[in-house]
Amino acid sequence: MRNAILLVALLALAFTLAACGGSGQDAATPGTPQAAAAAGDATRGQALFSKSLLNGNAGCTTCHSLAPGKALLGPSLAGLARRAGDMVPGQSAEQYIHTAIVDSNAFLARGCNASNPEAQCVANIMPQDWSRKLSEQEINDLVAWLLTLK
Ligand code: HEC
Numbered sequence: 063m064r065n066a067i068l069l070v071a072l073l074a075l076a077f078t079l080a081a082c083g084g085s086g087q088d089a090a091t092p093g094t095p096q097a098a099a100a101a102g103d104a105t106r107g108q109a110l111f112s113k114s115l116l117n118g119n120a121g122c123t124t125c126h127s128l129a130p131g132k133a134l135l136g137p138s139l140a141g142l143a144r145r146a147g148d149m150v151p152g153q154s155a156e157q158y159i160h161t162a163i164v165d166s167n168a169f170l171a172r173g174c175n176a177s178n179p180e181a182q183c184v185a186n187i188m189p190q191d192w193s194r195k196l197s198e199q200e201i202n203d204l205v206a207w208l209l210t211l212k
Pocket residue numbers: 111116120121122123124125126135136137138139142149159162163166167169170171172173174183184185186187188189192204208
């Protein structure tokens with residue numbers, strides 16, 4: 063009887079180990095944008111996003127609403143994760159969002175003007191120095207959180 067219990071316990075352990083090992087193939091390669099998003103912590107990203115002042119700059123919520131279609135100085139970020147991968151050919155959702163933060167003039171989004179949502183936003187409104195004001199970890203945290211906005 064004892065041996066049977068031990069056997070069941072060993073089998074359970076083996077299954078658990080097999081399940082954990084199975085995800086190894088999808089692990090992100092260091093240095094890739096996937097790794098950047100994987101390195102980010104969405105909960106910390108949400109906290110950073112919500113600050114009215116962020117490391118000396120106006121915080122993200124000054125200009126970005128999370129209500130669909132609600133334009134402040136910048137576009138609403140509602141549903142961003144759904145469209146981010148279709149914005150710039152060849153850029154994944156992670157890449158697009160990362161670039162939108164550290165080099166926002168590289169691609170000007172739409173949706174800053176409530177009466178003309180299709181109009182392109184103006185350059186240089188979004189602070190251009192986030193890569194200096196935020197650590198790489200903070201940027202990854204923000205990206206991880208923005209990727210949850212489906
Ligand atoms: C002073 C206003 C302002 C602040 C502060 C600001 N942004 Fe922006 N943001 C903009 C504007 C304007 C645009 C549209 C023009 C462009 O794409 O650069 C934009 C674009 C974006 C986009 C692309 C949106 C889309 O629909 O594709 C993302 C993502 C973004 N901002 C994230 C952030 C995050 C994260 C922060 C905080 C770290 C932040 N922004 C802070 C004004 C701002």
